Amino acid sequence: MDSILVTGNSALNGVIPVAGSKNACLTLMPATLLSEEPLTLTNAPQLSDIRTMGALLESLGTEVNSLQGGKVIVLDTRAISTHTADYDIVRKMRASILVLGPMLARGGHAVVSLPGGCAIGARPVDLHLRGLEVLGAELDLRDGYVHAKASGGLKGATFEFPFVSVGATENVLMAATLAKGTTVLKNAAREPEIVDLAECLIKMGAQIEGHGTSMLTIQGVDSLQGATHPVVPDRIELGTYMLAPAICGGKINFTGGCRALVGAFADKLEEVGISIEESNTGLVVERKDNRVTAVDVTTEPYPGFPTDLQAQMMALLCTAEGTSVLEETIFENRFMHAPELMRMGAQIDVSGGTAKVTGVDQLKSAPVMATDLRASVSLILAALAAEGETVVSRVYHLDRGYERVEEKLSACGARIERISG
Ligand code: EPZ
Secondary structure (H helix, E strand, O other): OOEEEEEOOOOEEEEEEOOEOHHHHHHHHHHHHHEOOOEEEEOOOOOHHHHHHHHHHHHOOOEEEEEHHHOEEEEEOOOOOOOEEOHHHHOOOHHHHHHHHHHHHHHOEEEEEOOOOEOOEOOOOHHHHHHHHHOOOEEEEEOOEEEEEOOOOOEOOEEEOOOOOHHHHHHHHHHHOOOEOEEEEEOOOOOHHHHHHHHHHHHOOOEEEOEOEOEEEEEOOOOEOOEEEEOOEOHHHHHHHHHHHHHHOEEEEEEOOOHHHHHHHHHHHHHOOEEEEEOOOEEEEEEOOOOOEOOOEEEOOOOOEOHHHHHHHHHHHOOOEOEEEEEOOOOOOOOOHHHHHHHOOOEEEEEOOEEEEEOOOOOEOOOEEOOOHHHHHHHHHHHHHOEOEEEEEOOHHHHHHOOOHHHHHHOOOOEEEEEOO
16 A cells, blocks of 8 residues: 655745546536537546546446546447446445436436445435435335436426535436426535536536526436536645645645635635735745644535635644634544644644644654545645654545645655655
8 A cells, every 4th residue: 555755844836737626527427427429528637536437437338538648538428338336336436426317317217326434424315315306216225226217207396405415416417407397406506516517517408507506497408419528627636735835835836726716715824824816827825924823714515615625724723823723514524634633743622523723833743644535635734844754654545536646746845755565
C-alpha cells in the first residue's frame, strides 16, 4: 500500500491547474445510460473513482473509451446489455447507485446492489428510492439488491425531498428526463454538480428548468440524443489546494478556478486573513500575515460551507490563533481526521457533531493514517505545515479524488513524495 512522505514547513508559491470535478463526472457518466447515442465528456479528472464508474458502466454494456490520458471519456450505450449493477463494483463506490434512475428510465427495469455502510456515516439511499417510487417505480429490496420496475414507463409527478440530498436529486432528475409528463422536484440540491448535470442533460435534449434553485421542473421527452460536455472544475479540489498557501504561507494561482464555485468557503478564508483575488486565468490565493485567526464553521448544503472541505479547513484551524468551533451537519461521523491531527500536536475536542479546535504555534510530524478521501488530504495539508517528516499511510483514499497530488504540490515547492509499497 502506498504512503506519502511530506517534509513540512516551507512556503508554497506557483501555479496549480484545477481539474474537472470528480463528483460532477461521477453523475455525468451514468447519464449515458439514458441515450442510445454517445456522450463525450471533456475535462474529466484522472482518478480511480472515475475508472470504477467506467468499469460499472462497461459491465452494463456501455462502450467506454478513454482518450487523451483520461481527460476525454467517450461513453456509448447503444443497448444496455444487463440491467444488474453487481455488489462487487457498487460496494467500492457509493456513487454507483446513480445508475439506477437512468437504467430504469430507459429500459423499464434495473437491479442495483445497495451500497452498504461508509466510513463517514450510514448514508442510506432511501430518498433516491422514494423519489423513483413517486415517479411510478415498483421497488423490491431482496438479497441486498434493489429490484426496480416501471412496466408502463415512469410518469411525471411532484416530489418534495424532506431534506437536501445531492445524489437523490441527481438520480431522480435523470429518471424524470424520460418520464411521461411533468416532474417537479422541490427542496432539490443546488450544488454546481447538479447544475452541470442539468446542462449536460439539456444538451442531450432534456427539458429542465430551475437548475441552481431548489425547485426543478422537468418535462419528460421520448428519447435523448448524444452530446459533448466539459466537466465543471472541481470546487473541492480547488478549495483543498487554496488551503495550501493558507496553511504554509506563500501565493498560488489556481488556473481554471473561480470564486463562484467556492463562495462560502472563500468568505471563511478571507475572514481568517487570507487574500483571494480573481485573475485573468483563475484565482490567486496568498497568506500575507504570519498566522491565520480562528473562525467558526458550520457545514451546510450548497451554497453553504461544504462538508467536503471541513477536514481540510480543520487542518488550517489547528494552526490558527484562538479557538474555532466546527459543526458538521451533513454526515454523522466525519471527524475521523481529528485524532490523527492530534497525533501531530493539534488541540481538538470532539463532542458529537461539534469539534472545538484551539490553534497551536506549530504542528509536529508523526506517522498518521488516512481514513477517507478528505481526511487523507487534510493530513497532507497538516504535514505540509508541520515541522519534520510526516508519513501519511493508506493513501489509496487520496487517489480516489485527487489526481497527481505530489506533482501539483511539488510544482509549488512542497517537499512531497510517494513511497510505493
Ligand atoms: C455527495 O454525496 C458527494 N458524493 C459527497 O462527496 C458529498 O459529501 C455529499 O454529496 C454532500 O455534499 C458524490 O457526489 C459522488 P447526500 P451524496 O445525498 O449524494 C443523507 C466526497 O468526499 N441521505 O447529499 O451521497 C446522507 O446520509 C464525498 O467527495 C439520506 O439519509 O450525499 C447525508 O447525511 C463524500 N438518504 C445527507 O443525506 C438518502 O437517500 C446528504 O447526503 C440520501 C442521503
